[in-house]
Amino acid sequence: MQRALFGRSASLAQLAAAALDGTLAARSAPLLQRLERSMSSVSIPPPECMLRPLEVPVRYLFGPGPSNVPPRVLAAGSKPIIGHLHPEMYEIMNDIKKGIQYAFQTENNMTISMSGSGHAAMECAVFNVVEPGESVLITVNGIWGERVAEIAERLGANVHRLVKAPGECYTNKEIEQAIEKHKPVLFFLAHGESSAGLCHPVDGFGDICRKHNCLFLVDTVASLGAAPIFMDKQKIDILYTGSQKALNAPPGTAPISFNDRACNKMFNRKTKPVSYLFDMTHLSNYWGCDGSPTRGYHHTGPVSGFFALRESLAILAERGLEESWRKHKEVAAYFYKGLEDLGLKLFIPDKELRLPSVTTICIPEGYEWREMLTYIMKNHQMEMTGGLGPSVGMVMRIGLMGYNCEKTNADKALHALADVLKNCKKSKA
Structure with a gap:
């Protein structure tokens, strides 16, 4: 199509410029030269996405892993x-x-x-x-x-x-x-x-x-x-x-x-x-x-x-293993109390059997868990997840482990959960 517009003798550089709709026109001459050279010997041009710098969002990884790295x-x-x-x-x-x-x-x-x-x-x-x-x-x-x-x-x-x-x-x-x-x-x-x-x-x-x-x-x-x-x-x-x-x-x-x-x-x-x-x-x-x-x-x-x-x-x-174990247990207990104060139910009834690194809560009645997780990610830049395998549809999972194992992070997670409970309530048949 583009070759027809320019005639049969159109150069590869012209075709590239037309194909990219002028988006590279403002870029540097060396970049255009590299593009022309590459298109003169290969049939597939460099993807435009690979000519842009890598961008990675900053998020609170409060799911079951990976966690934020120090x-x-x-x-x-x-x-x-x-x-x-x-x-x-x-x-x-x-x-x-x-x-x-x-x-x-x-x-x-x-x-x-x-x-x-x-x-x-x-x-x-x-x-x-x-x-x-x-x-x-x-x-x-x-x-x-x-x-x-x-x-x-x-x-x-x-x-x-x-x-x-x-x-x-x-x-x-x-x-x-x-x-x-x-x-x-x-x-x-x-x-x-x-x-x-x-x-x-x-x-x-x-x-x-x-x-x-x-x-x-x-x-x-x-x-x-x-x-x-x-x-x-x-x-x-x-x-x-x-x-x-x-x-x-x-x-x-x-x-x-x-x-x-x-x-x-x-x-x-x-x-x-x-x-x-x-x-x-x-x-x-x-x-x-x-x-x-x-x-x-x-x-x-x-x-x-x-x-x-x-x-x-x-x-x-x-840090020492015993201190690491103590810290995870302490922050988990603090988090459990905050969840209960929000009216949320812990999935594992016996606190001694709960995994200190990953807390599971029962999906609150009247809520769609996928909508809740989407809201938390969009509004709080925070990852929490649903169940996995046989626990899908049963629980939501919040991880506070390692570098993330701090009461300040527990407070952030509790704030996000309080917000989602307020704004995402749905009636179920």
Whole structure:
């Protein structure tokens, strides 16, 4: 169409000017020259959006994660890139390993960080210790049990689900009976079930698993740093978390640790893990955990992500785990009181079972939760979210974790909720 307007001999520069409707006319000559050169050799011109600077809004991330990142961690992530196999990088990775051991309260040598989100660690755990046809027992009282069950099914495991409503807990008796019945090689529990706002007790489960020669896998993506967990004392065989919640690093790294029982199963399997990227045979060498004097190339780790993770673990070490747990519990209690004063109902009735990092409230009667969340984002630049998986339509979720775990932020969230209750009321049939 444009070539017809200019004639068959029209230049590419003319066509570009016409196609962009003069929007580049005021730009600098060098930019137009680059455009002409690129269009002389390629058929698709540079997208106009990529000629504009990056813009990112400033928002209060008061959802279940990611959370706002402190300036110190942002600064660490912006440090100059070094090679992923440089000696200095190995030292940083060694620091990360020690920081994870502290955060997990473990002496496990096989402690690393996955290159990826919490899902990467989730898949790494299952892929490495479960083989096709083996029995797996998974508690499903929210979305994370559902995810682990699907991962195990995809590799061909014989998956048994112990299903309860979102937010409900399991007794030691129920777990032992199920393990005796299904004889699993792996039992999974989410310590911090963020889709329901539940912090599940884990005491005693490790003893049951050892009694029946079963590995105990625990998800602490939403709870690590916010609620007490003791990997060694509670006899947890595999523990993992994510970087983007109470640890306050950007998304993209996922600490995980395997004890000797898990390593024995992992390194004496009959078949190779279904994933090369998540194969701990290679990852253990990359992280210097296999006793080899040299580390070989496996993949290119997220260098800047590891910088940020190391800094977030340093902040946790400086503050101290017990102080971090105390602060999350204190701010959560303050927030619960404010929510109740607004007439809102907490989804988890027992305050001792509530996840300190992610609070769930029942959707107030007469309100449309999607409209409420949209209003809060538009008018308060604040992220809160609805339920996830089986809790969709049941709850709204508000996260105050890590850097965001302050009473001043709780007040901001309460103000936004009071405003939305006043302005978004709707009648339901």
